Ligand SMILES: O=c1ccn([C@@H]2O[C@H](COP(=O)(O)OP(=O)(O)O[C@H]3O[C@H](CO)[C@@H](O)[C@H](O)[C@H]3O)[C@@H](O)[C@H]2O)c(=O)[nH]1
């Protein structure tokens with residue numbers, strides 16, 4: 001092949017060496033599950049009393065669910081693949097094809113200035129405005145669903161600070177371009193850095209000051225333009241749920257220059273029109289408004305979506321994304337490039353298992369070997385074209401200006417452009433259009449990210465997972481147990497909305513994408529039903545143990561070993577996966593603990609809330625996760641102490657399970673020591689002991705702790721009473 005110039009490599013795909021062992025293990029383990037189900041079926045068949053029949057059937061149901069969930073999970077393990085990118089080769093190709101022409105529109109969503117401090121949103125925006133990317137091609141759109149003048153004020157400040165920050169980053173070739181992260185991690189600074197830091201601190205002080213006061217005081221308004229902008233808030237009964245569109249161009253590329261005379265990127269604040277009488281569809285609605293507003297103003301072919309807390313940790317990220325989008329072989333069907341969600345500030349053992357390594361880092365490699373990863377809401381580069389029908393079935397929007405191939409010829413502040421942008425941000429604009437059903441982000445689920453990615457893949461769009469060594473983005477995690485559980489509960493409701501719609505992944509998904517992809521998506525969609533077996537295993541073996549009823553095979557029985565194999569096989573594989581993904585044993589332990597905790601709390605409550613929503617009894621909104629760190633809570637979190645503190649029904653169910661298990665374990669142990677049917681009850685004793693071990697932080701929070709994060713006394717009393725009632729009721733039934 002001498003003489004033939006080979007094109008420089010942009011990306012590679014390597015299949016994992018684990019594929020073969022994974023498949024072999026899957027076969028062996030499947031046989032074991034089938035054997036167990038056979039054993040259950042026999043027991044059900046041979047049961048002589050109503051009681052033993054009910055117990056056997058309950059165990060059968062829970063093991064069928066566990067088995068199905070396990071099976072669905074295996075589809076992630078069938079074909080995992082890892083990608084590598086070579087952005088350094090991009091330069092060579094860029095000259096040839098002029099990829100400079102590729103504009104990038106970045107969307108940052110925020111929804112509440114008190115739960116999402118404006119300074120943190122500003123940091124996220126500055127980190128991406130400072131991307132190593134031609135500034136004239138870069139536009140940052142901030143969607144403010146909180147409709148807050150304070151957020152707008154923060155961005156006016158950010159626009160000014162940015163004109164110092166961007167050249168500073170470039171000149172010093174910084175990797176850390178989120179100001180807050182930079183100032184936190186760099187201690188030896190030049191005088192230039194000191195100066196910039198002072199500017200940053202003074203901006204921060206002003207912004208935090210107005211947030212504390214709750215409004216933008218007159219003393220902060222410096223010119224007529226600003227006054228006009230803030231007048232919108234004071235004039236017509238402006239509230240968060242009811243207000244006209246506010247679009248404020250804070251920086252315009254070409255017109256606004258930084259301190260060195262280079263152009264600044266576009267920076268545009270958007271708070272879409274809201275009215276109490278029109279549904280706004282939460283984040284999906286906000287993103288669709290941005291897709292349209294940005295379409296009118298800049299219409300870049302690539303869109304990056306970010307949550308307000310996910311700042312950029314690597315200025316080279318757009319280059320990595322371009323390695324895929326500039327590949328002519330991939331491009332026509334490539335819908336999006338998903339980066340993992342990675343978090344900063346996790347405590348050492350990640351006690352709430354918020355890292356979700358499996359969901360954000362391991363499973364996507366499994367999907368990448370199939371048709372591509374699911375969408376996780378943030379850190380995702382979309383081709384704008386995906387919002388307008390499948391790769392080979394273009395669906396035109398209602399006005400030509402919104403077409404993805406429309407060329408914007410007017411400046412973004414032109415009267416006509418602004419007027420149209422306001423029009424498409426109107427809360428009634430979507431009436432009688434395809435937005436939310438066939439165009440843009442899809443409505444109908446509280447996990448709009450998962451649902452939208454799923455529907456796009458069903459339409460035929462492919463996706464790729466890009467997981468560089470240095471995290472591309474870093475985000476916040478909730479630091480109190482209540483926040484963690486509420487967040488998961490919202491996800492559960494959203495996932496069930498997909499499971500029980502006509503787009504159920506098992507049927508619709510499998511048909512559109514094949515059985516493996518369908519199963520992967522179904523594994524998520526049915527996530528909350530894990531609560532059924534977990535709740536059964538949290539109570540049934542324990543309550544029967546307390547009443548001396550044996551429900552598992554005797555230790556000397558061969559079937560007992562099947563149980564041991566199933567337990568060790570599943571837990572062992574899970575632990576191994578975690579360690580192979582550069583995790584630690586302690587983090588895996590937290591993860592399996594939270595799996596149980598979620599099972600008896602948010603998964604169960606999510607299931608209940610979904611049913612009540614389905615029946616029309618209640619509706620659930622998008623409860624935004626707090627990103628504020630209270631000092632004391634932060635300290636306890638860093639020490640790895642569980643934060644209860646508030647009263648929540650979810651804590652009650654958790655505490656009841658903890659109490660029942662403790663009593664069962666102690667009672668059972670005494671019984672066994674006295675030699676009462678020890679062989680037959682050993683399995684139950686093991687389970688209670690395992691749960692008790694996991695529940696240590698709960699007991700501690702109920703009795704030993706005195707700090708503000710302890711279990712509220714009222715919750716402890718109610719739970720103790722409920723545990724007693726449950727025990728009494730169970731004893732009555734079991735002894736009948
Ligand atoms: O009405 C709303 C509600 C939320 N948001 C924004 O949505 C983002 C995610 O909200 P958050 O409270 O942080 O939710 P999480 O559960 O932490 O987010 C995960 O789950 C969401 C789906 O439930 C996805 O949208 C996110 O991308 C994903 O990170 C934030 O930037 C919010 O500002 C809005 O713009 N409008």
Ligand SMILES: [Mn+2]
Nearest residue numbers: 307309476625
């Ligand atoms: Mn979040």
